[in-house]
Amino acid sequence: MTALRVPTEHGYTSASPLNNSKPTTLTILGCGTLGIAILSGILDSLSHHPNRSAAPSPAYPDSGAATPTSTDSPSLSNSFSNTLLDTPTRFVACVRRPQSAKRIRDAVAKYKLVANDVQILQGENVKGVQAADVVILGCKPYMVGEILRVPGMKEALAGKLLISICAGVPVDQISDALYEMPYESLFPSKTAANNGITPGATENPCRIVRVMPNTAALVRESMTVIATSTPPLPDHYQALTEWIFTRVGRTVSLPPSMMDVSTALCGSGPAFLALFMESLADGAVAMGLPRAEAQMMAAQTMRGTAGLVQNGDHPALIREKVSTPGGCTIGGLLVLEEGRVRGTVSRSVREATVVASQLGKGVSGVNGTRFFT
Numbered sequence: 448m449t450a451l452r453v454p455t456e457h458g459y460t461s462a463s464p465l466n467n468s469k470p471t472t473l474t475i476l477g478c479g480t481l482g483i484a485i486l487s488g489i490l491d492s493l494s495h496h497p498n499r500s501a502a503p504s505p506a507y508p509d510s511g512a513a514t515p516t517s518t519d520s521p522s523l524s525n526s527f528s529n530t531l532l533d534t535p536t537r538f539v540a541c542v543r544r545p546q547s548a549k550r551i552r553d554a555v556a557k558y559k560l561v562a563n564d565v566q567i568l569q570g571e572n573v574k575g576v577q578a579a580d581v582v583i584l585g586c587k588p589y590m591v592g593e594i595l596r597v598p599g600m601k602e603a604l605a606g607k608l609l610i611s612i613c614a615g616v617p618v619d620q621i622s623d624a625l626y627e628m629p630y631e632s633l634f635p636s637k638t639a640a641n642n643g644i645t646p647g648a649t650e651n652p653c654r655i656v657r658v659m660p661n662t663a664a665l666v667r668e669s670m671t672v673i674a675t676s677t678p679p680l681p682d683h684y685q686a687l688t689e690w691i692f693t694r695v696g697r698t699v700s701l702p703p704s705m706m707d708v709s710t711a712l713c714g715s716g717p718a719f720l721a722l723f724m725e726s727l728a729d730g731a732v733a734m735g736l737p738r739a740e741a742q743m744m745a746a747q748t749m750r751g752t753a754g755l756v757q758n759g760d761h762p763a764l765i766r767e768k769v770s771t772p773g774g775c776t777i778g779g780l781l782v783l784e785e786g787r788v789r790g791t792v793s794r795s796v797r798e799a800t801v802v803a804s805q806l807g808k809g810v811s812g813v814n815g816t817r818f819f820t
């Protein structure tokens with residue numbers, strides 16, 4: 448038996464009559480640009496495919512390519528049923544300002560089937576976390592301490608899964624804000640001497656996992672990196688994390704040491720690619736193409752090229768195949784090389800990696816101070 452609950456046109460019902468656990472609630476603590484993108488992507492997934500947990504993305508409607516990890520897999524279903532934790536069907540979004548609340552309301556309004564199950568709270572973070580089974584921490588990196596160190600937060604999080612999407616904030620920093628201890632020491636391995644207890648340790652701490660999605664979660668095309676945890680997440684929390692981020696794109700697991708470069712490549716990547724796309728369109732506009740067509744054509748060309756790479760073609764081979772001897776492509780490519788585009792783009796990823804590593808430290812002006820002491 449699985450304990451998966453599925454949304455229907457008439458509301459939410461349990462897939463199994465034997466499962467009477469309460470609906471699983473996902474709270475986004477700090478629901479701004481990225482939080483809304485993730486929430487919208489999940490709602491889109493649920494509203495288009497209420498009976499399918501591995502819904503294809505709107506960008507590739509027939510392929511299901513954006514969701515390679517099917518949550519229909521027995522292992523995931525079993526993970527949930529073992530703990531009576533369903534996939535989330537209720538959502539809470541926490542912000543401070545009325546205009547932020549309105550922004551969320553406007554964004555979720557179009558997902559009529561599920562929008563009624565989105566509650567927006569202003570200035571009620573602890574209440575939002577109390578209602579949650581799983582929490583996404585979506586505030587700016589420098590706000591993490593201030594948001595987590597409020598009375599009642601630690602208790603509200605007890606035993607729950609806390610997923611941080613904050614750039615440059617290691618798990619230990621979150622653990623320190625909540626428990627004043629490194630994360631690993633919250634879960635001591637049991638020996639005869641300690642009986643699994645560390646002096647001063649918190650009872651029932653939350654599990655923390657760091658992930659790095661990107662803004663394409665809105666169209667369910669995020670590339671999300673899920674950091675491996677020490678100790679590993681319990682299976683049902685690992686499955687829940689993967690469920691959430693496969694709703695909104697692809698996922699990969701990497702060690703925590705890879706999170707800053709992942710932030711630069713995947714988190715910042717849409718901005719870098721948007722700049723390149725604009726440059727392509729600008730060139731075409733300069734040669735007489737109308738702006739709207741130029742932008743659409745640049746976007747589709749970029750997407751098609753990404754598709755070729757995802758289909759197994761090496762980028763260098765794509766370049767060679769397109770470059771007819773004496774043709775226009777090699778002419779254009781050599782202009783790019785003269786402009787040192789490859790070195791410049793690579794350097795921007797290196798720069799963003801170093802800046803990302805500083806973002807959680809609560810200092811301002813991290814750009815322009817690349818040579819940290």
Ligand SMILES: NC(=O)C1=CN([C@@H]2O[C@H](COP(=O)(O)OP(=O)(O)OC[C@H]3O[C@@H](n4cnc5c(N)ncnc54)[C@H](OP(=O)(O)O)[C@@H]3O)[C@@H](O)[C@H]2O)C=CC1
Nearest residue numbers: 477478479480481542543544547586587588613614662714
């Ligand atoms: N934007 C992106 O593409 C990416 C962002 N990230 C990371 O995601 C996180 C969020 O970024 P982004 O969405 O751009 O930031 P936003 O500023 O858009 O969102 C932050 C949200 O947090 C809310 N917030 C701030 N303070 C509080 C508080 N005390 N209590 C409750 N809510 C609060 C804000 O609302 P209000 O002002 O009303 O309080 C706002 O809605 C960052 O840590 C960033 O590093 C990672 C990858 C990509």
Ligand SMILES: O=C(O)[C@@H]1CCC=N1
Nearest residue numbers: 614710711714715806
């Ligand atoms: O620019 C930033 O700091 C955030 C993190 C990655 C994308 N946006």
